[in-house]
Structures are given as structure tokens and as C-alpha cells.
Amino acid sequence: MIDKFSVDTNVLIYLVQPEQQVKYKKAKEIYHFLAHQRTLLSLQVLNEFYYVVTRKKILAPKDATMLIAEWMNIFEIVTPNAQTLLQGIELQSEQSLSFWDALLVAVAQQNQVRYFFSEDGQHNQKISKLHIINPFLIEDFEIFFGENINYKEIMT
Numbered sequence: 001m002i003d004k005f006s007v008d009t010n011v012l013i014y015l016v017q018p019e020q021q022v023k024y025k026k027a028k029e030i031y032h033f034l035a036h037q038r039t040l041l042s043l044q045v046l047n048e049f050y051y052v053v054t055r056k057k058i059l060a061p062k063d064a065t066m067l068i069a070e071w072m073n074i075f076e077i078v079t080p081n082a083q084t085l086l087q088g089i090e091l092q093s094e095q096s097l098s099f100w101d102a103l104l105v106a107v108a109q110q111n112q113v114r115y116f117f118s119e120d121g122q123h124n125q126k127i128s129k130l131h132i133i134n135p136f137l138i139e140d141f142e143i144f145f146g147e148n149i150n151y152k153e154i155m156t
Contacts, residue, residue, distance in 0.1 A: 003145075005039045006078075006108045008101075008118035009048040011135060016058055016067070023136065030117060030135045034075075041075045042107045044100070078111045095127055105130060115145075 007030070014020055014027035046068050053059040059067070080088075084106045092102035101120055108116045109130055116132050123134040138144045 002038050003114040004112055005034055005037045005115045005117065006042065006104075006111075006113045007034060007039065007045065007135075008104060008116070008120060009045045009052065010119045011117055012045065012049050012071075013052055013058070016053060026136050029141075033135075033141045034117070039075045040078045040108070040111055040113055041071060042104055043077055043079045044104060044107065046071070046077070048100075078107055080107050081110075084110060091127070105132075 011027055011030055014023040015031055018024045050061075050064050050068060053064050054061050080103060084103060087106040087109070088099065088103040091097055091105050092099050095102065095105070097105060098120075101118070104118075105116065105127060109128060113130060116130055117135040118132055119134055119136060122132070123137050125132040135141075
């Protein structure tokens with residue numbers, strides 16, 4: 001079985017912030033890695049990305065929209081449902097997560113994601129079968145993930 005990955009908004013925001021040199025460079029490496037995996041993006045992440053980058057004037061709305069459309073062609077987009085809300089509320093109290101992070105974790109769990117990339121939370125935290133990984137702390141993805149890596153072909 002191929003492991004599934006997902007990513008938090010903060011990682012994607014660094015992709016459009018070249019002035020954050022170290023994080024920008026690492027975010028590009030993370031993106032390249034995720035683009036070659038079975039990666040799912042929550043619709044919530046795309047919503048948050050658009051809101052943050054346009055509100056902070058990091059990107060013009062048109063540019064943010066084009067980037068989101070590109071990601072929608074590369075990654076599988078997953079959406080929450082009513083059960084996600086209930087699961088997220090439970091995770092918020094049980095795991096001491098923010099409400100929005102708990103919803104992302106719930107969506108990831110419902111879609112059998114194994115690795116969730118985020119700067120938030122504790123690196124290598126495990127919630128049930130989901131591993132929350134801070135990808136900015138990983139020097140070499142091939143070594144860290146070993147045989148779990150699946151370099152799929154990307155249709156462009």
C-alpha cells in the first residue's frame with residue numbers, strides 16, 4: 001500500500017515568500033517531494049492559503065487563484081463532512097490542538113493519510129495512525145521515510 005501525505009497551509013505559504021530564504025528553499029524541496037507522492041490537500045488548506053496570501057498582499061488574488069488551480073491539478077483535493085466536524089472537536093480536546101488544526105487532522109485521518117506535514121505541533125507526533133511531521137526539520141526525505149517513498153510520475 002502506498003502511504004498518503006498531506007500538508008498544512010503554513011508550508012505552502014513559504015512557497016511564495018522568497019524573502020524567507022531558508023524556509024522558502026526548504027518549502028520548494030518539500031513541494032517537490034510531495035508532488036511525487038500520493039498527496040492529498042484539504043480544501044481548508046486551499047481556503048486558508050488564499051485568505052492569508054491575499055490579505056497580507058503576498059500575492060494578488062489572480063496569482064493566488066492560478067497557483068491554487070495548479071495544485072488542484074497535481075494533488076487530490078479532499079473535503080470535510082459533518083463527521084469531520086465532530087471528529088475535529090474531539091481531537092481538539094483530546095490532543096490539545098487548535099480547532100482548525102484538529103479539523104485538518106480529522107480530514108487526514110478520514111482519508112487514511114499517514115504523514116501530515118506541518119510546522120505546528122510536536123515533530124513526529126503520532127495521533128492514531130497519523131504522523132505529524134515538521135518537514136523543516138528533515139534533512140533528507142529519502143533517509144527519513146526510507147522505503148515508504150513512492151516517486152510517482154506526474155502528469156503535467
